[in-house]
Amino acid sequence: MTDSLQWFNLLEQNRRKVIPMSGANQIPQVSGADPSIGHLEEFNSDPLLFLQRVHKECGEIGEFDLAGLGTILLVGSEAHEAVFRANEEQLSAAQAYQMMIPVFGEGIQYGAPPHIERQQLKIQIQGLKHDRMLNYAGIVEHETTLLIKQLGKKGTIDVNQIFSDLTLKTSTHCLLGAELRSELNDEFSTLYKDLENGIAPSSLSDPFEKNERLTKCIRARKRLEELIGDHVDRRRTKGKIYEDMLQVYMDSKYEDGTPLNKAEITGMVIWFMFAGHHTSANTTAWTLLEVVKNPAYLSKLLEEIDQVFLKFPTVTVESLRELLLLDGFIRESLRLHPPLNAITRRVMSDFQYKEFTIPTGKNIMICPYVSHKLEKSFPKPLSFNPERPSPKDNFSEIAFGGGRHKCIGNGFAILQVKTILATLLKQYTFNLSELPEKYGEAMPALILRPKDPCELTYVKKDGQGR
Amino acid sequence: MLKKTVKVDNRLRYRIELDHDLCQGHSVCIAEAPALFSLNESNASYDQIQLITSEIDEEQSEAAFRAQKYCPNGVIRVLPIEDS
Numbered sequence: 001m002t003d004s005l006q007w008f009n010l011l012e013q014n015r016r017k018v019i020p021m022s023g024a025n026q027i028p029q030v031s032g033a034d035p036s037i038g039h040l041e042e043f044n045s046d047p048l049l050f051l052q053r054v055h056k057e058c059g060e061i062g063e064f065d066l067a068g069l070g071t072i073l074l075v076g077s078e079a080h081e082a083v084f085r086a087n088e089e090q091l092s093a094a095q096a097y098q099m100m101i102p103v104f105g106e107g108i109q110y111g112a113p114p115h116i117e118r119q120q121l122k123i124q125i126q127g128l129k130h131d132r133m134l135n136y137a138g139i140v141e142h143e144t145t146l147l148i149k150q151l152g153k154k155g156t157i158d159v160n161q162i163f164s165d166l167t168l169k170t171s172t173h174c175l176l177g178a179e180l181r182s183e184l185n186d187e188f189s190t191l192y193k194d195l196e197n198g199i200a201p202s203s204l205s206d207p208f209e210k211n212e213r214l215t216k217c218i219r220a221r222k223r224l225e226e227l228i229g230d231h232v233d234r235r236r237t238k239g240k241i242y243e244d245m246l247q248v249y250m251d252s253k254y255e256d257g258t259p260l261n262k263a264e265i266t267g268m269v270i271w272f273m274f275a276g277h278h279t280s281a282n283t284t285a286w287t288l289l290e291v292v293k294n295p296a297y298l299s300k301l302l303e304e305i306d307q308v309f310l311k312f313p314t315v316t317v318e319s320l321r322e323l324l325l326l327d328g329f330i331r332e333s334l335r336l337h338p339p340l341n342a343i344t345r346r347v348m349s350d351f352q353y354k355e356f357t358i359p360t361g362k363n364i365m366i367c368p369y370v371s372h373k374l375e376k377s378f379p380k381p382l383s384f385n386p387e388r389p390s391p392k393d394n395f396s397e398i399a400f401g402g403g404r405h406k407c408i409g410n411g412f413a414i415l416q417v418k419t420i421l422a423t424l425l426k427q428y429t430f431n432l433s434e435l436p437e438k439y440g441e442a443m444p445a446l447i448l449r450p451k452d453p454c455e456l457t458y459v460k461k462d463g464q465g466r
Numbered sequence: 467m468l469k470k471t472v473k474v475d476n477r478l479r480y481r482i483e484l485d486h487d488l489c490q491g492h493s494v495c496i497a498e499a500p501a502l503f504s505l506n507e508s509n510a511s512y513d514q515i516q517l518i519t520s521e522i523d524e525e526q527s528e529a530a531f532r533a534q535k536y537c538p539n540g541v542i543r544v545l546p547i548e549d550s
């Protein structure tokens with residue numbers, strides 16, 4: 001977008017052209033479709049810019065075309081609620097997310113029949129119940145303390161890299177146990193990266209497109225299956241019981257009494273890591289960046305952290321609950337920089353929203369990045385305000401989605417980000433190493449994160465040097 | 467964005483409303499108020515929260531509000547009972 005005035009003029013002309021003046025129930029179509037591939041190229045090159053344009057041009061509901069796949073963007077809490085409450089028979093997540101099958105493997109999540117997927121999801125949530133959460137805070141604090149030992153007195157960090165590494169360790173440790181965490185070698189991280197790179201904006205419209213990305217991804221999955229499979233065998237031989245997710249997978253049975261096989265266990269591990277790792281890493285990075293960029297709240301935030309650490313010497317679920325302003329910082333960062341922005345459903349039978357009928361076969365998309373900037377839901381939406389009151393309803397703030405498919409890891413994610421940041425901010429002062437405007441956004445692999453390089457300098461607070 | 471906090475008003479009596487569509491069986495509510503909630507093994511994707519009693523007595527009000535506050539999915543609403 002080089003000339004914004006020209007762009008706006010074009011937009012105005014198109015607005016007149018595309019929105020039907022009569023026939024109130026026709027879904028507004030966004031302008032600029034290429035006759036053969038529709039808006040695919042524009043969507044793939046910058047999904048967020050494109051979705052913002054769809055909303056600006058069409059409002060609450062607008063249709064675009066991804067190479068023949070008609071997609072309807074719905075914006076606003078009322079629309080979100082309608083979509084999030086609809087059942088799978090009407091709006092299907094499974095059909096919309098077929099691109100996850102090569103990553104997780106056949107027979108897992110959306111690669112499995114719905115009644116199996118439902119049981120697998122139930123198994124996943126076993127490891128995220130409240131009683132398990134009590135263990136996780138201590139583990140995340142321990143891993144952050146190990147990082148602090150490496151950081152030393154002062155230096156520069158790249159927040160993307162440092163939090164990607166750290167959350168890979170915390171997630172693996174909490175979910176798969178201390179042993180696998182200690183075996184976390186370069187091979188594991190590389191394989192894992194290959195898996196993540198398997199997904200790109202184009203995967204939405206063409207999930208099984210043959211390319212090098214996908215080939216690498218499938219190879220990485222195979223190798224991970226070997227590594228995790230060996231680990232499961234070793235555990236079974238030892239016969240010791242562990243307090244982690246892997247143990248939950250190993251011990252769980254489907255309703256008919258069959259246990260999960262090794263391919264399924266691997267798939268469950270990848271599913272879980274995939275959903276939780278980069279989303280949490282990016283949220284940690286964004287939040288720290290916002291802490292540094294908003295010094296007006298800093299002394300209050302540090303005061304809160306100091307008070308809580310005085311009262312509770314170690315991090316616990318209780319102590320985290322008292323970090324209200326830090327919680328506000330995280331949620332406000334999630335509002336302005338939501339990691340997942342193409343929440344999608346396939347319409348399985350005509351879906352009525354207000355006066356519009358969305359026909360079977362189309363996709364519906366919800367984009368937190370767009371919806372979180374609605375003036376109606378968030379007054380002065382572009383300003384960062386960690387003390388902003390939460391909206392009254394359950395469907396305006398949707399960084400974790402909503403309803404039936406809402407993120408089951410949302411409590412764990414907040415616990416993790418809070419623990420990492422409280423532990424770091426207690427010991428270090430951070431500063432931008434570049435001018436604020438140099439810190440932008442990037443969205444590789446469909447997950448929004450700070451643009452590389454994203455560096456901060458840090459120095460240990462007085463009296464805490466080693 | 468700050469989480470909502472609601473204060474208990476000791477002069478009021480409260481009831482609980484649940485939005486079952488949103489419950490994913492995390493069981494935070496049970497940890498906060500075991501006298502009020504239990505989980506029901508369900509055939510759906512998630513086990514579902516169930517009310518043990520619809521009447522909240524005075525000592526339970528604080529716990530009910532904590533469950534409302536800490537349920538990660540906004541399932542629980544604690545509402546004053548209107549005087550009739």
Ligand code: HEM
Pocket residue numbers: 093121124271272275276277279280283338339340343344398399400401402404405406407408409410412413414
């Ligand atoms: C800040 C971090 C996170 C963000 C922003 C996030 C966001 C989301 C969103 C938007 C969805 C809904 C997708 C949809 O409706 O189509 C979702 C689903 C999910 N998330 Fe997260 N997530 C995060 C962390 C985690 C973590 C840490 C875990 C696991 C420990 C996790 C596990 C899942 C799972 C299993 C689902 C699928 C639920 C279903 O299909 O019913 N997420 N997440």
Ligand code: SF4
Pocket residue numbers: 488489490491492493494495496514515536537538539540541542
């Ligand atoms: S009501 Fe909330 S805390 Fe309780 S089980 Fe349901 S989702 Fe979990």
